[in-house]
Amino acid sequence: xxxxxxxxxPVIIQIGRHGKERIVVDVTDxxxxxxxxxxxxxxxxxxxxxxxxKVLRGEAHSTAARGAFVTAAREAxxxxxx
Numbered sequence: 001x002x003x004x005x006x007x008x009x010p011v012i013i014q015i016g017r018h019g020k021e022r023i024v025v026d027v028t029d030x031x032x033x034x035x036x037x038x039x040x041x042x043x044x045x046x047x048x049x050x051x052x053x054k055v056l057r058g059e060a061h062s063t064a065a066r067g068a069f070v071t072a073a074r075e076a077x078x079x080x081x082x
Contacts, residue, residue, distance in 0.1 A: 004028055005055050007066045012081030013073050021080055027055045027062055030069040038076055048072040 005027040014021045015037045024030050031052035038045050048068035054060035073079040 005062045005065075007062055009066075009082075011066065011070055011073065011079070013078045014080045015078055024069070027052050027065045030065060031056070034069070034072065038072070040076075042072070042075060044068070044072045044075045 007025055007027070007030075011024045011030070012021055013024060013033070015033075022033075024033065031049065034045060034049045034052065048065070048071065051060055051065045051068040055062055055065045070079060070082050
């Protein structure tokens with residue numbers, strides 16, 4: 001699948017105590033954040049990454065990736081708005 005796969009609703013996160021809030025609107029951005037900005041590897045982070053990759057390959061829907069990303073962000077305590 002080419003191009004951006006948008007979420008139905010954005011997810012708001014904040015990385016670091018003094019970081020700016022970020023609005024995540026698509027699967028590509030979510031996958032990038034999961035790879036770059038999450039400190040520790042957890043089962044929920046790994047699951048979110050796997051679902052994002054499936055969406056980008058056209059094997060899953062963006063709803064599943066959004067849900068997994070929200071779960072991982074909540075676990076990492078960076079979720080600010082769902």
